[in-house]
Structures are given as structure tokens and as C-alpha cells.
Amino acid sequence: MQQIPMPYLLFLGDVMDPLAAKTARGIHVWRPESCVGQIRLATDSVSLGLEELDIATAKARGAKTMVLGTANAGGKLPGHWIDSIKTAIRAGMNVANGLHQGLNDIPELVELAAEHNVQLFDVRHMRPELDVGSGKKRSGKRILTVGTDCSVGKMYTSLALESAMREIGMKADFRATGQTGVLVAGAGIAIDAVIADFISGAVESLSPANDDDHWDIIEGQGSLYHPSFAGVSMGLIHGAQAHLLVMCHELGRKHMRHLPHQFMPTLKQCVDTNLAAASLTNPDVQLAGFSLNTSGVDEAEAKAALAEISREFGVPATDPVRFGISELAQSIKDRGL
Amino acid sequence: MQQIPMPYLLFLGDVMDPLAAKTARGIHVWRPESCVGQIRLATDSVSLGLEELDIATAKARGAKTMVLGTANAGGKLPGHWIDSIKTAIRAGMNVANGLHQGLNDIPELVELAAEHNVQLFDVRHMRPELDVGSGKKRSGKRILTVGTDCSVGKMYTSLALESAMREIGMKADFRATGQTGVLVAGAGIAIDAVIADFISGAVESLSPANDDDHWDIIEGQGSLYHPSFAGVSMGLIHGAQAHLLVMCHELGRKHMRHLPHQFMPTLKQCVDTNLAAASLTNPDVQLAGFSLNTSGVDEAEAKAALAEISREFGVPATDPVRFGISELAQSIKDRGL
Structure with a gap:
């Protein structure tokens, strides 16, 4: 199964509703050791209390993947987030996304990621080659x-x-x-x-x-x-x-x-x-x-x-x-x- | 919901295994009034006993859709069926397909269908805009x-x-x-x-x-x-x-x-x-x-x-x-x- 490289830089965008940041919060609560820091686009957006890092600093501290850790109505990717995503890709970071809209459906991001040898993870669409279930007993x-x-x-x-x-x-x-x-x-x-x-x-x-x-x-x-x-x-x-x-x-x-x-x-x-x-x-x-x-x-x-x-x-x-x-x-x- | 126009011309290709023609047989058994005739690519392939028609004759007799009514291992569309499909499209017939491989994934067929103002129905992928179920009681x-x-x-x-x-x-x-x-x-x-x-x-x-x-x-x-x-x-x-x-x-x-x-x-x-x-x-x-x-x-x-x-x-x-x-x-x- 595909593994999203850790640690993460948690991208919070300009989301004001704490509930909308539940993905980022879940990551922070359960995998604090995998969170290098957070990045926000507005000073009054939701914060997890992690250190505020720009992308270059996060990369220097070892962040391997920037995670879009917020939900928003309709599951669409806000257009003004694209610049941050491109900066992360150019810095050599993978980007992981829990929104319905896939990063892999945006050709300019796919091209840029290929150029910089990083991966775009759309977790709603991540799946190995699947087979129908067999019901056969397995160990463990x-x-x-x-x-x-x-x-x-x-x-x-x-x-x-x-x-x-x-x-x-x-x-x-x-x-x-x-x-x-x-x-x-x-x-x-x-x-x-x-x-x-x-x-x-x-x-x-x-x-x-x-x-x-x-x-x-x-x-x-x-x-x-x-x-x-x-x-x-x-x-x-x-x-x-x-x-x-x-x-x-x-x-x-x-x-x-x-x-x-x-x-x-x-x-x-x-x-x-x-x-x-x-x-x-x-x-x-x-x-x-x-x-x-x-x-x-x-x-x-x-x-x-x-x-x-x-x-x-x-x-x-x-x-x-x-x-x-x-x-x-x-x-x-x-x-x- | 989308409706596949009837009546049908049933395309049997060159399939020899009667079991592989179960879709065509089902249509013939349950909707005989909707079957104008059959078309086969070999004289020893499965027959439903319907009148053998070429595409032009079937069209003249009112056939609105040619149905690929056979299954084959792997669900792939045999390459040598493409000519028949193109002929049907050019004759102004829709084409319906029960195989895994979609007609709509073959650009030359999509273009040709648009040109001749007919539709390609991939029934495994036909679906209206779906919503999650509500469980709300409805009449009927x-x-x-x-x-x-x-x-x-x-x-x-x-x-x-x-x-x-x-x-x-x-x-x-x-x-x-x-x-x-x-x-x-x-x-x-x-x-x-x-x-x-x-x-x-x-x-x-x-x-x-x-x-x-x-x-x-x-x-x-x-x-x-x-x-x-x-x-x-x-x-x-x-x-x-x-x-x-x-x-x-x-x-x-x-x-x-x-x-x-x-x-x-x-x-x-x-x-x-x-x-x-x-x-x-x-x-x-x-x-x-x-x-x-x-x-x-x-x-x-x-x-x-x-x-x-x-x-x-x-x-x-x-x-x-x-x-x-x-x-x-x-x-x-x-x-x-």
C-alpha cells in the first residue's frame, strides 16, 4: 500500500471554522511526532498551536509532505491555495489532500510535481489495485x-x-x-x-x-x-x-x-x-x-x-x-x- | 434516467460459447418485440435464431441501437469489432455495450458518434448524478x-x-x-x-x-x-x-x-x-x-x-x-x- 511520507507540514489555509480543521487536528493529536509545523494564509485562521513555518523552513526541518488539513463546503480546492501548493512542490515536498477535488485533476500541478519528482496524494482517491473480497481466513x-x-x-x-x-x-x-x-x-x-x-x-x-x-x-x-x-x-x-x-x-x-x-x-x-x-x-x-x-x-x-x-x-x-x-x-x- | 432507444439490433460478434451470449439471449427472451434482428461475424458463432440482418437493413427496419450482447474473458472489446461499431454509427444507430471496456473511452468512436449525432451507452458506467440514500418513505x-x-x-x-x-x-x-x-x-x-x-x-x-x-x-x-x-x-x-x-x-x-x-x-x-x-x-x-x-x-x-x-x-x-x-x-x- 502507498505510504504518504512523514513528517508533515500542516496547511490550514484561511479557514476560520474550527470544525473544518478536524483533519489537521486529528493528525496533530494522534501523530504529534509527525508534525513539523503549521502554515496559515491569514493571522485569524484556525491554529493548532504548532510553530508557524514558511515552506522553505519546514523543508529545511525535514517536512516531507504538506497536508491540506481542512475541509470546506463542497470539497473544492480554493483557487488561491494553488500558489502555496506550487511553492511546496518547487521546494521538493509532496502534497497530500483530503478534499473531494483531486490535485491529480489539475494538469499544471501534475506537471510541476513530475518535474520536481514529488507525489500528489489525493486520499479520497488513493487505492491499490482492488479485487473482490474472498472471505478466506488470514492470520493475525x-x-x-x-x-x-x-x-x-x-x-x-x-x-x-x-x-x-x-x-x-x-x-x-x-x-x-x-x-x-x-x-x-x-x-x-x-x-x-x-x-x-x-x-x-x-x-x-x-x-x-x-x-x-x-x-x-x-x-x-x-x-x-x-x-x-x-x-x-x-x-x-x-x-x-x-x-x-x-x-x-x-x-x-x-x-x-x-x-x-x-x-x-x-x-x-x-x-x-x-x-x-x-x-x-x-x-x-x-x-x-x-x-x-x-x-x-x-x-x-x-x-x-x-x-x-x-x-x-x-x-x-x-x-x-x-x-x-x-x-x-x-x-x-x-x-x- | 437515461433510456437506451429501442428496438435493438443484437450484435453477436464471433462468440462461440452460448453462455457468453447470455445478455443477448436475455434481451431476446424478455423483450422479443424490441429485437429487429441479429448480426454475426462468423457463420458458426452463437445464434439466437433471429433474422440475420446487415446494419443498413436493420436501420431501414427501424433499429435504433446496436447492442453488443456478448461477454468475453476480461471484458475487453475485440479490436476487430470496431469496424462493425463504426458502420452502425455511420448508419445513424446508437451503440450499447455491456463490456467492462467503455466505448466512451475510445476517442475515435466518441468523435464519430458526435459527428453522426448518436449515443454510445456503456451500461456498466451509466448512472445519473447520484446522491446518498435518505431512507425517506416514498409512494408506490x-x-x-x-x-x-x-x-x-x-x-x-x-x-x-x-x-x-x-x-x-x-x-x-x-x-x-x-x-x-x-x-x-x-x-x-x-x-x-x-x-x-x-x-x-x-x-x-x-x-x-x-x-x-x-x-x-x-x-x-x-x-x-x-x-x-x-x-x-x-x-x-x-x-x-x-x-x-x-x-x-x-x-x-x-x-x-x-x-x-x-x-x-x-x-x-x-x-x-x-x-x-x-x-x-x-x-x-x-x-x-x-x-x-x-x-x-x-x-x-x-x-x-x-x-x-x-x-x-x-x-x-x-x-x-x-x-x-x-x-x-x-x-x-x-x-x-
Whole structure:
């Protein structure tokens, strides 16, 4: 699989909305050692608090790739960013881009990159030659984060688990399936951009055979209960052949994201349906635990809700932002799979 | 949705393998009134028994589109077919193609088609501007054919049902989701070629709101139990919002197609799983009946097996090739939905 060279210079442009910088923030939170600095086009645009560097200085400090780390409405590349991109290319830096519009669709950038022997990574379109999934068993252990809905913390949970499992001496690698995750990991496949026939095959290639004591932590997408994206979730579950599922949820969410007419499943329904689907390619799949976003309630209420869930299902339940995820990591280790 | 103009001239090339002509045969079986004739490049190539016409004669008899109705290994367009395609274009005929390789990727054909004001239809790549699915309820009635596996007769069953329902005075339209189906119907979306994010949205656009007494019969794909393609099947189920499912199966099949390691579900498992998935976007979904390929056993054994299934599930079970499908169509009418 293609690897985006690190470390990164994070390009924040002139974006004012903190939410629009969530990709850059994710990279900074999870791979601080891979961030040389930030570059902004306006003094009042979003900042990550990294050192402000111009492109020449960043290059001199070792930056190998400039990452366009912000989203904007419509996924278009603002025309006035092009100069910065050209400067980076001329300085010998690769450029990575999470926007819908591809750098590789802009001929002058493609030419310039070829001339300067650097690469343009459009992470929404990065994919190896794909094959359809086979469902054949492969070596190594796998965890998949699944969810009651979209945007319930599957990427955060996966990265937090990677970190916590490594801390207790386990071999663990995050496997990215969304554009932010791909930029954080420097590799992966934006699974929702794959041709439908190849969803499970893409996940098989993303998480190939490995050592018996090695864990891939595969970032889930969507939800089997989300009528827009369940096909992606299903293919992901089958391709993952997970030994363990971690169920992600936002406490108190009333309906499916963006769909006020669409009911939320109960945790029990969602766990049962995901285990049933996952058992098709790994009959021994089990539920490892729960990862909840409890930010809508106070700490006492959050603890009570997590304790109740943990009691009902007999597995750890945590809010990784509030309470960490080390107990869940330890319980995975203790299973001795 | 784009419509391929009918009637057709069926181009059979120099294909010797009858199986490779299954697209042309499907068109001829289901839309005989739309087939002006056939054209072959060799006297010993597959024949549908249609009148042999040269392109000029076919045009004079009203043919609007020449259809490349055969498959070949690798999905490539044989170079020596190009002359026939050019002749058709020059005669003012559109050309429709079910191969992987697109006519629209061949610049000289694109230019020639523009010059002669005709269209090139690559059905594997035909799709309207797609949106993600919404799961919002829409008017009209819908049947979806689902299956225990791939290649168990979902297209055949859908087309047979369309015909049988029309015969008893119901408003019914086949909605194609595979390339053969798209050529038969002259419209549709090859759903396995859609970007993963848009699977359910594609089905929503394929089967829009309609009269309350109108039935769309949506062609299913794959199986929720097939580890390669279940994502496509899942998105299709959610986009269809089916009122009724028809379960398709090949009697006696031992394992999933092309995957000897992959178990076949029981009919009961498969029905339950499909109804559960379909209930996400239509809580009132019901099983309408079974459509089996019983060609592996004799007629007495087939009848016994169908009777047993019908008794177990309380709905009609038939082999549409052997015994027709009118009883199932009538039972759908009698439900009075």
C-alpha cells in the first residue's frame, strides 16, 4: 500500500471554522511526532498551536509532505491555495489532500510535481489495485470499531485503542478507512469512495495476513442501521474478519445523523446485528466493549450510564475522551486470543 | 434516467460459447418485440435464431441501437469489432455495450458518434448524478428479489414476475440493477459499479415515487451471505424500501459461488436476515414467496421440495422456468397492499 511520507507540514489555509480543521487536528493529536509545523494564509485562521513555518523552513526541518488539513463546503480546492501548493512542490515536498477535488485533476500541478519528482496524494482517491473480497481466513488478529450511527467516535476509538494497546506491550496497528484516518496513518483506503463491488476486498487488502500476535485495529464507517451507508458498513464488517468488535455510540442521540425520520437502534439490537454480520467471515467474533461519547451529560451521569451498559453486556464500557480506554485495552489482552 | 432507444439490433460478434451470449439471449427472451434482428461475424458463432440482418437493413427496419450482447474473458472489446461499431454509427444507430471496456473511452468512436449525432451507452458506467440514500418513505409499491447467493435467478425471477403481474392487470415495472437487466429494460443502474457511498441512493433514484397501485420489481444482486458482495446487497435492500421480498435459491447448491470455504445459509436464516435488514427502511416488509432453480433434480423431486418450502413458510414457492410464476403473482395481487 502507498505510504504518504512523514513528517508533515500542516496547511490550514484561511479557514476560520474550527470544525473544518478536524483533519489537521486529528493528525496533530494522534501523530504529534509527525508534525513539523503549521502554515496559515491569514493571522485569524484556525491554529493548532504548532510553530508557524514558511515552506522553505519546514523543508529545511525535514517536512516531507504538506497536508491540506481542512475541509470546506463542497470539497473544492480554493483557487488561491494553488500558489502555496506550487511553492511546496518547487521546494521538493509532496502534497497530500483530503478534499473531494483531486490535485491529480489539475494538469499544471501534475506537471510541476513530475518535474520536481514529488507525489500528489489525493486520499479520497488513493487505492491499490482492488479485487473482490474472498472471505478466506488470514492470520493475525483484528478489531473492528462499529457504531450505532455515523460520527460516534469510531476513528477516535480506534486510534486511542492503538495507543493503549501499544502501551501495554501489544503489537497493534491502526488501519484507516476514512480520509482523516488515512492522513493520520499515512496509508489506508477511503472505503466510501471504492467501487461497490470491491468494499470487502478493499478491507482485506488493507489488513493483510500478519503475525499471530499482531492486532489490526480497523476503523469502522457508518452503521448497519444507517440507511444511507449500511452497505459500506456491511462490506467493511465482512472484509475485516474481526475477532473483536468495539461498539461506538453517542449517549442520548435521538435519531440517525441527518435523518430525523430514522430511529436509533438499541445497543442490544445493534450489538446482535453486528455480531451476526461479522460471524459470516469469523464465526468466533465477540464483543470487546463499548466506547461512548458522553459529552451531553455530566460526569456522574456518564459514569452511571457506562456502568449500566458494562453490567448489561459483561464487557468494559468507557468514554475514551473522558476516562481513557486502558481498561478496555487490558481486557483485550487478558482474553489471550 | 437515461433510456437506451429501442428496438435493438443484437450484435453477436464471433462468440462461440452460448453462455457468453447470455445478455443477448436475455434481451431476446424478455423483450422479443424490441429485437429487429441479429448480426454475426462468423457463420458458426452463437445464434439466437433471429433474422440475420446487415446494419443498413436493420436501420431501414427501424433499429435504433446496436447492442453488443456478448461477454468475453476480461471484458475487453475485440479490436476487430470496431469496424462493425463504426458502420452502425455511420448508419445513424446508437451503440450499447455491456463490456467492462467503455466505448466512451475510445476517442475515435466518441468523435464519430458526435459527428453522426448518436449515443454510445456503456451500461456498466451509466448512472445519473447520484446522491446518498435518505431512507425517506416514498409512494408506490416495491418488490425486491433477494437470494441465498449470486446467480440464483434474481433477474429472471424479476422479469418473470413483471410479465405475470402485468398479465393479471397489475401495473408493474422491472427495475434493472445489473448490466444485462439494464440492456433488457433499456434503463437502470449497474449497482455494483457505483461508488460505495451511493449504493442505497442509486436504488432510491432507480425506483422513485410512483402511483399507490404501481409496483416496481427491483432486481436484487449478490446475497447478504456472500462475503464478497453483501455490502452491495445491503445497500440495495435499504434503498429499495421493499414491501415484499422474493427469495431466490438454487436447490442443492453446496457453498457460495466461487467460494468453496463459504457455507450456504439455510432458507430460514436467509429469510430472517433479509427481512430484518429490509425492515430498517420499511418496517412492514413481508416475504412474498420463493423462486428456485430446481434444474439439478427431476420434476417430482422439484415439486416435493417446493411444496415442503411452501408449507414451512406459508407462501408460494415455484421454479419459474419449470412451473411459471403466475401463482406467486396472483398471491401478491390477493394481498391487496
